[in-house]
Amino acid sequence: MEKGTLEEKKSKRRVSLTGDDAIAEAMRQINPHVVAAYPITPSTQVVESFARFVADGLVDTEFVATESEHSAMSACVGAAAGGGRVMTVTGSQGLAYMFEVLGVTSGLRLPMVMAIANRALNSPLNIHGDHSDTMAMRDMGWIHLYSENGQEAYDNTIQAFRIAENPNVRTPVLVAIDGFQTSHMVETLTVEPDNLVKRFIGEYIASYPMLDIDNPVLYGAADRPDYYMEHKRSQLVGMINAPEVIQQVGQEYGALTGRYYGLVEEYRMEDAEHAIVVMSATAGSVKDVIDQLREEGVTAGLLKVRAFRPFPAEEVAKSLSRTKSVAVLDRCGTGGAQGGPLFLEVRAALYEEKSPPQVINYIYGLGGRDLPLRHIKDVYLRLREIARTGERGKLVDFLNLRE
Amino acid sequence: MKKEKLKKWQELPIGGLILDMGNSSETQTGDWNPNRLVWHDDTCTHCLLCWINCPDASIKVKDSKMIGIDDYHCKVCGICVEVCPTKPKSLEIISEEVA
Ligand code: SF4
Ligand code: SF4
Numbered sequence: 001m002e003k004g005t006l007e008e009k010k011s012k013r014r015v016s017l018t019g020d021d022a023i024a025e026a027m028r029q030i031n032p033h034v035v036a037a038y039p040i041t042p043s044t045q046v047v048e049s050f051a052r053f054v055a056d057g058l059v060d061t062e063f064v065a066t067e068s069e070h071s072a073m074s075a076c077v078g079a080a081a082g083g084g085r086v087m088t089v090t091g092s093q094g095l096a097y098m099f100e101v102l103g104v105t106s107g108l109r110l111p112m113v114m115a116i117a118n119r120a121l122n123s124p125l126n127i128h129g130d131h132s133d134t135m136a137m138r139d140m141g142w143i144h145l146y147s148e149n150g151q152e153a154y155d156n157t158i159q160a161f162r163i164a165e166n167p168n169v170r171t172p173v174l175v176a177i178d179g180f181q182t183s184h185m186v187e188t189l190t191v192e193p194d195n196l197v198k199r200f201i202g203e204y205i206a207s208y209p210m211l212d213i214d215n216p217v218l219y220g221a222a223d224r225p226d227y228y229m230e231h232k233r234s235q236l237v238g239m240i241n242a243p244e245v246i247q248q249v250g251q252e253y254g255a256l257t258g259r260y261y262g263l264v265e266e267y268r269m270e271d272a273e274h275a276i277v278v279m280s281a282t283a284g285s286v287k288d289v290i291d292q293l294r295e296e297g298v299t300a301g302l303l304k305v306r307a308f309r310p311f312p313a314e315e316v317a318k319s320l321s322r323t324k325s326v327a328v329l330d331r332c333g334t335g336g337a338q339g340g341p342l343f344l345e346v347r348a349a350l351y352e353e354k355s356p357p358q359v360i361n362y363i364y365g366l367g368g369r370d371l372p373l374r375h376i377k378d379v380y381l382r383l384r385e386i387a388r389t390g391e392r393g394k395l396v397d398f399l400n401l402r403e
Numbered sequence: 404m405k406k407e408k409l410k411k412w413q414e415l416p417i418g419g420l421i422l423d424m425g426n427s428s429e430t431q432t433g434d435w436n437p438n439r440l441v442w443h444d445d446t447c448t449h450c451l452l453c454w455i456n457c458p459d460a461s462i463k464v465k466d467s468k469m470i471g472i473d474d475y476h477c478k479v480c481g482i483c484v485e486v487c488p489t490k491p492k493s494l495e496i497i498s499e500e501v502a
Contacts, residue, residue: 107418107419108418108419108420109417109418110418170417170418207417208416208417208420208422216424217420217421217422217424218420218421218424219418219420220419221419221420221421223419226409227409227410227415229412230410230411230412230415231412231415231419233412234412234413234415234417235418
C-alpha cells in the first residue's frame with residue numbers, strides 16, 4: 001500500500017478548526033468541479049468558508065449559490081450527470097427540502113458527496129443537533145458515514161469521494177457530523193498536505209458524462225412496471241459492493257495518514273460484557289466513561305457505527321455476540337417503530353446469533369439535549385444489572401428526559 | 404403483434420441510463436391501449452393528413468402512399484381518425500371486445 005513521502009509527512013499541519021471548517025478545508029483540497037449549496041445552520045460555516053476559497057481563487061470550483069436546497073441538489077444532479085466531481089452541504093429542513101431529488105441522485109448512480117451537520121427536524125423548530133434528518137433519508141439509496149469529531153469529518157470527506165466514485169459503487173455518499181457538538185467545536189486536528197489529498201482522490205473519470213457530445217446518453221428515462229423493479233435491483237449493486245470498498249479505502253487512507261477506518265470502530269470490546277452502540281460525537285463521551293468504569297471493574301465497551309448505510313450487520317453481530325448486554329443509543333425518535341433506527345438494525349443483526357445479548361434502546365440528545373457522562377455511566381450500570389439478573393426491563397427508554 | 408423482449412436486471416446499463424440513443428422504437432407502446440385502430444384502404448385518398456398529425460409516427464407510408472398502421476407503436480389516441488377527411492372515415496377505432 002502506498003505510503004506518504006517524507007516531504008509530505010513533514011508538511012502535515014496540526015491546526016485548530018471547527019468541524020465545519022475541517023470539512024471546508026477538505027473541500028479546498030479536493031477542489032470539486034461544482035459545489036451547489038444553500039447555507040443552513042449548523043453547516044453554514046462550511047459553505048461560507050468554501051465561498052471564501054472560491055472568491056480568493058484557492059479552488060477552481062464553479063460555486064452555485066442556489067435559491068433553495070431543492071435547487072442545490074438539482075444543480076448537483078445536473079453537474080454530476082454532466083461529468084463533474086460534485087459536492088453539497090446541508091442538514092435538517094434543508095435536507096428534508098432536498099428529499100425529492102435525493103432518490104434521483106442515487107437512482108441515477110451519480111457519485112457525489114454531501115456533508116451534513118445533523119440537526120433536528122421541525123416541529124418544534126430547533127437548530128440543534130440530532131440525527132432525525134439523515135435517519136429520515138436512510139433508505140434513499142445513499143451511503144451514510146458518521147463522524148465522531150472534526151478529524152473524522154475531514155478524513156471522511158476525503159474518503160467519501162473515493163468510495164462514491166469507485167466504479168463498483170457509483171453511489172452518492174453523505175458525511176455526517178453532529179450539529180454544534182462537532183460543527184462548531186474547535187479541535188486540533190491533522191490536515192494532510194494538499195498534494196497527498198490530490199493524489200489520494202485522483203483524477204475523476206466520469207462514466208457516461210452528458211457533456212461528452214460525441215457519445216450521447218439519456219439520463220432520467222421513465223419506467224413502466226415492466227422495468228422499474230429490474231432497475232431498482234441493479235441500483236442495489238452499488239450498495240452491495242460498498243462495504244468492501246469503504247474498508248479498502250479506509251485502509252489505503254490509513255497507510256498514507258496513520259488514521260485507519262472501517263465500517264465500525266470498537267473500543268475496548270475484546271473482553272467487554274456490556275456494550276453501548278452509538279454513532280458520531282457521543283462515541284467520544286462513551287469512550288471516556290468506559291475508561292472510568294474499567295477502573296471500577298465494569299467490563300464496558302463501545303461499538304461505534306461509522307457506516308450506517310449499507311448497514312454492517314455482520315461486523316455488528318460479530319462484535320456484540322461476545323457481550324451479555326447491549327444498549328443502543330439513538331439520537332432520533334422512534335416515529336412509532338419498535339425503537340430507534342440504529343436499535344432496529346442492531347437487534348435485527350443479532351437475530352441469527354445462538355445466544356444473543358439482551359439489547360435495550362435509549363433515545364437521547366434530541367434537539368441538542370446534552371448527554372452528561374453520568375447518564376452514560378447509568379446506562380452501563382443498568383446493563384450490568386440486566387446481565388446479573390436476566391431482567392431486561394423497559395425495551396425503549398429516554399435518557400436525560402424530565403418525567 | 405410481436406412481443407417486446409424484456410431484459411434481465413443484469414443486462415441494464417447503470418442508473419437506468421439509455422446509451423443507445425433513438426432506441427424508443429424498440430419499446431412497445433402498441434399494447435398500452437386495449438382498443439385497436441383499423442384502416443379502410445378502399446375509402447382512403449392518401450391525403451396523408453393522418454401521417455402529418457400522428458404524434459407517434461405510427462402511420463406507415465411508402466412512395467407518398469399510406470400503406471398501413473404500425474401496431475407495435477400506435478397508442479390508439481384517435482388523432483388520425485379526427486383529421487381523416489373522407490366520409491365515411493378511412494380510420495376507425497374498434498373496441499377491445501370486437502378486436
Ligand atoms: S391512433 Fe394516434 S398513434 Fe395511432 S396512428 Fe392514429 S394518430 Fe397515430
Ligand atoms: S387521413 Fe384518411 S384519407 Fe388521408 S391518408 Fe389518412 S386514412 Fe387516408
